[in-house]
Amino acid sequence: MSSGEVAGRGGGPARVRIRVEGIVQGVGFRPYVHALARRLALSGWVGNDGRGVFIEAEGAAEDVARFQRELPGQAPPLAVIDRISVTAIPVLGERRERGFGIVPSRDGGRRTLVSPDVATCADCLAELFDASCRRHRHPFVNCTNCGPRFTIVRDVPYDRAATTMASFAMCGACAAEYGDPGDRRFHAQPVCCPRCGPVLRLLDGRGREVAGDPVAGAVAVLRSGGVVAVKGLGGYHLAVDATDAGAVAALRSRKRREDKPFAVVVANVAAARRLCVVGGEAERLLVSPARPIVVLPRHAEAAPGSPVVAEGVA
Numbered sequence: 001m002s003s004g005e006v007a008g009r010g011g012g013p014a015r016v017r018i019r020v021e022g023i024v025q026g027v028g029f030r031p032y033v034h035a036l037a038r039r040l041a042l043s044g045w046v047g048n049d050g051r052g053v054f055i056e057a058e059g060a061a062e063d064v065a066r067f068q069r070e071l072p073g074q075a076p077p078l079a080v081i082d083r084i085s086v087t088a089i090p091v092l093g094e095r096r097e098r099g100f101g102i103v104p105s106r107d108g109g110r111r112t113l114v115s116p117d118v119a120t121c122a123d124c125l126a127e128l129f130d131a132s133c134r135r136h137r138h139p140f141v142n143c144t145n146c147g148p149r150f151t152i153v154r155d156v157p158y159d160r161a162a163t164t165m166a167s168f169a170m171c172g173a174c175a176a177e178y179g180d181p182g183d184r185r186f187h188a189q190p191v192c193c194p195r196c197g198p199v200l201r202l203l204d205g206r207g208r209e210v211a212g213d214p215v216a217g218a219v220a221v222l223r224s225g226g227v228v229a230v231k232g233l234g235g236y237h238l239a240v241d242a243t244d245a246g247a248v249a250a251l252r253s254r255k256r257r258e259d260k261p262f263a264v265v266v267a268n269v270a271a272a273r274r275l276c277v278v279g280g281e282a283e284r285l286l287v288s289p290a291r292p293i294v295v296l297p298r299h300a301e302a303a304p305g306s307p308v309v310a311e312g313v314a
């Protein structure tokens, strides 16, 4: 990372053009730059293009210098900055420009990096289970700090129009969040709610829609020993009740997976501990934003969980 400071000498106004490269789209970087610039009373703009994020910032020289210093250090947690380049350019002056804004994305270049999908954050999980929230039990809850990225993007710059969410027009409430710099969903591209976003459906084995609550219906299928193909963002998960040896064996034979272990989904780390030995490093991985599959030693006395899930594995 390089961030040569070009402003900061003398007390007059200064203006810089800054380019930031790395994973800087879809991670809340523009809102972050916007907030930082406003805090330092700078004018100018920030936007996405095919190479990353471009910024022009103007204000008192010491404030512009501080902006450059603080820019990499307080970047959003999901951002990965590879490079920052700064060029001093002529000042525009207050009569030519007022305030700091987020400008439309520009085309050109196709080299920027898009963030991977990120597990639902604690704030969104709280909303999911809050009966007073309009996203109560909304399966597609997300915000600037979490949710799908790579699997919904069709093109860069990363904007809603370039994602699979383009066909879902935001309702008034979602649009207000999207446009509010103080909101957790400011410029979160996949923002949606039960009124305006995708919906769940449950189809039977012949592709006919099943009436009733699709989640309750899917749970009933799992409880009765059936297989549910859960269409996720990046493909299908084939799911069975891991405590039902017959269901696991049926999935094994249909998938022709005779001995490869299956991943077991648990609600949280406490639930994982009832099945496996979870050390500090494993716990850190399990709750990290990537939420990877983690291979763990099984408890000798772990009662739940069919042995067929991971046969022959210690």
Ligand SMILES: [Zn+2]
Residues within 6 Å of the ligand: 120, 121, 122, 123, 124, 125, 141, 142, 143, 144, 145, 146, 147
């Ligand atoms: Zn979130």
Ligand SMILES: [Zn+2]
Residues within 6 Å of the ligand: 170, 171, 172, 173, 174, 175, 192, 193, 194, 195, 196, 197
């Ligand atoms: Zn909505």
